[in-house]
């Protein structure tokens with residue numbers, strides 16, 4: 337099934353906080369519950385957040401039919417649920433633009449967002465796999481971080497979509513997945529998806545990723561993105577920037593796989609992107625058990641900014657941008 341979908345007037349999604357041990361669904365019929373599901377990362381990953389924003393706006397348009405001010409206020413709450421991934425606001429705005437045509441038009445637009453996500457991810461994955469094999473040969477070992485798989489999208493995935501496409505080409509040898517502190521999306525979600533795909537994989541602690549690259553165990557890094565600025569700076573899960581530094585040291589390409597909807601041409605550089613800072617408990621406790629003294633100060637950045645100079649390629653459904661060679665997302669191209 338899709339990670340997130342619309343069924344019988346409700347938003348239905350895989351409850352990601354329960355994976356890998358329990359595969360259960362959340363069924364959501366209020367905007368408040370959807371905002372809460374996004375905040376607690378039951379629904380997460382930039383493209384899935386775009387779908388959630390669009391479906392949540394469709395839900396609001398039905399619940400508050402005839403009251404556009406209430407729909408707009410619900411849309412504002414959805415947009416603000418998480419600040420960093422541009423797809424969330426983009427999904428809300430796409431659906432909201434149809435409000436004047438009635439709730440069914442808003443829903444039709446939201447469902448189009450979901451369908452396009454599936455098609456974009458397939459296309460960018462195929463393009464990324466082709467570029468990697470043409471550049472490096474194969475079969476390849478890939479290092480990834482966080483979860484940019486089917487669970488982070490409607491289906492298929494972006495970085496793990498490239499992995500799927502490499503495997504379809506018989507060009508995949510192995511995947512190294514970083515556990516992704518503090519919420520362990522790599523350990524809980526990426527290794528679950530890789531096991532499901534029957535892809536040979538190894539889970540490493542985040543601080544071992546540099547050694548994986550320095551020892552030549554991985555040929556390339558492939559990650560997703562939450563927002564890509566006009567100059568090619570990439571905002572993604574915290575730990576991506578150190579991975580890019582390690583890739584540069586090892587001479588391995590740093591590849592970012594993302595749909596065009598993740599590119600934010602209105603934001604000139606990564607410095608202007610709001611980086612979500614999450615609660616201390618995620619750092620001072622582990623699985624509910626305290627691991628640091630109560631009251632210890634924390635700085636729990638959920639994302640970091642990888643400078644364009646460290647990004648070898650950004651692969652989208654339409655193009656390949658080469659930021660470290662001077663390419664920029666805002667370069668002119670046929671849209």
Ligand SMILES: CSC[C@@H](O)[C@@H](O)C(=O)COP(=O)(O)O
Pocket residue numbers: 377380381382383421481482483484485488489493494495521559560561562572573574638
């Ligand atoms: C295709 S998903 C790309 C990104 O959204 C992903 O790498 C990521 O950083 C997700 O962070 P999360 O905090 O789990 O929502």
